[in-house]
Amino acid sequence: MMGGRYDLGVRVAAVELLVDGLRGGLSISSAAHDVYDRFGVAQQTVIAWARQDGWVLRPSFSDFADARDEIIRLRAECRAKNAEIARLRALRGRLPDDRSGV
Numbered sequence: 001m002m003g004g005r006y007d008l009g010v011r012v013a014a015v016e017l018l019v020d021g022l023r024g025g026l027s028i029s030s031a032a033h034d035v036y037d038r039f040g041v042a043q044q045t046v047i048a049w050a051r052q053d054g055w056v057l058r059p060s061f062s063d064f065a066d067a068r069d070e071i072i073r074l075r076a077e078c079r080a081k082n083a084e085i086a087r088l089r090a091l092r093g094r095l096p097d098d099r100s101g102v
Helices: 008-023 028-039 043-052 061-094
Strands: none
Touching: 008 028, 008 043, 028 043
16 A cells, blocks of 8 residues: 555455455444455445445445444433433422522
8 A cells, every 4th residue: 555545456355355244244334344454444445445346335234223222222311311300300399499599
């Protein structure tokens, strides 16, 4: 590699590794990360190369499952925080008013 340019052999090997990872069940980002670890090619670069070579890259079911799990986790955190806010508001309502303005 010189100045951000890769030779054709690296490009071919990087795209092959990306496609092999996808066929093996990896997500696009995981497969591209493997390419980066092996060849030092940025994820965006190898994905662009694969698209230029005619590969159609789609998110895998694991990508959607990961996103769904993250959404479920975040919603649970929001519900817990909302419950805590409601508890504190109820507690504040039961405190005697000391007329301090706070």
